[in-house]
Amino acid sequence: MCLAAPSRVVEVRDGSAITECFGQLREVSLLLLAEEVAVGDYLLIQAGGFAFERLEAEQAKEALELMDELMALGNDERSWGHAA
Known part of the structure; x- marks a missing residue:
C-alpha cells in the first residue's frame, strides 16, 4: 500500500511543477x-x-x-504505551 500526501503546487514549469508538502519542496513530473x-x-x-491526480x-x-494529527500522535510516546 502506498500513502500519498497532497502536495500544493507553488510553480508550474514546462511539463513539471514545484510542489510543497509539510515544508518540503519537490520537482515533480506532470506527464x-x-x-x-x-x-x-x-x-x-x-x-x-510523477503527479497522478x-x-x-x-x-x-x-x-x-488528518495526516498532521496522526504524525503528532506518533511523536507522543504515551500513544505507544511507553512510560513518560
Missing part, C-alpha cells in the same frame, strides 16, 4: 496528468516523482490535517 495544473492546486505524487483544495486540506 501522467491529462488536465491543466495551476499554482495553488493540490496533487498526489507517486514515489517516482489533482485534488480539490478542501479534500486536500482535510487529508493534510
Whole structure:
C-alpha cells in the first residue's frame, strides 16, 4: 500500500511543477496528468516523482490535517504505551 500526501503546487514549469508538502519542496513530473495544473492546486505524487491526480483544495486540506494529527500522535510516546 502506498500513502500519498497532497502536495500544493507553488510553480508550474514546462511539463513539471514545484510542489510543497509539510515544508518540503519537490520537482515533480506532470506527464501522467491529462488536465491543466495551476499554482495553488493540490496533487498526489507517486514515489517516482510523477503527479497522478489533482485534488480539490478542501479534500486536500482535510487529508493534510488528518495526516498532521496522526504524525503528532506518533511523536507522543504515551500513544505507544511507553512510560513518560
